[in-house]
Amino acid sequence: NAGVTQTPKFQVLKTGQSMTLQCAQDMNHNSMYWYRQDPGMGLRLIYYSASEGTTDKGEVPNGYNVSRLNKREFSLRLESAAPSQTSVYFCASSGARRVALSTGELFFGEGSRLTVL
């Protein structure tokens, strides 16, 4: 019963390097999200995908790109990493309205801790 799986769990980058965070869910959910968590800031939405084939910016999209590869997978790419992108990144998914109301809105992965030196 995997739920939402994120890889890698830990990554250290140098400024200017690029990387992709992978996320996959096995719950047949329509919507997927990327949040970042920083101390004292809570969770802030980077990008989301309400359905396969669509993506939208969230509160803090600058410096990131996303790809909704298929219904299961939603990746987050840092093209040129900066120290300000040091954070813990969470992927989440949710079903359609009826499902979301009955099951609890968002299911989260365990997070990916990224350090940019």
Added chain:
Amino acid sequence: AQSVTQLGSHVSVSEGALVLLRCNYSSSVPPYLFWYVQYPNQGLQLLLKYTSAATLVKGINGFEAEFKKSETSFHLTKPSAHMSDAAEYFCAVTDQPGNTPLVFGKGTRLSVIA
């Protein structure tokens, strides 16, 4: 635009004492409200949710929250704190579950003192 304010970034209680974590929301339409808990080095998990049915909502681990429209609040309570309750708690709001993303508060870290 929706927003959530959690009063107190850190709350400390003694074991067995009442836990009260405060959440106020701002929404132009009837909101759907959630409390999530995050244990160290883990993702978030749902504690409870308000979806316009009962205003007093019971969740897991003995927590409950009351939706008060007149006060735009959704405070989280537990009658008796346990050491295992030490975690970070997030309040969140949306107006369209499943269609629009949750907006989270900044979180409240709960410490429980033996």
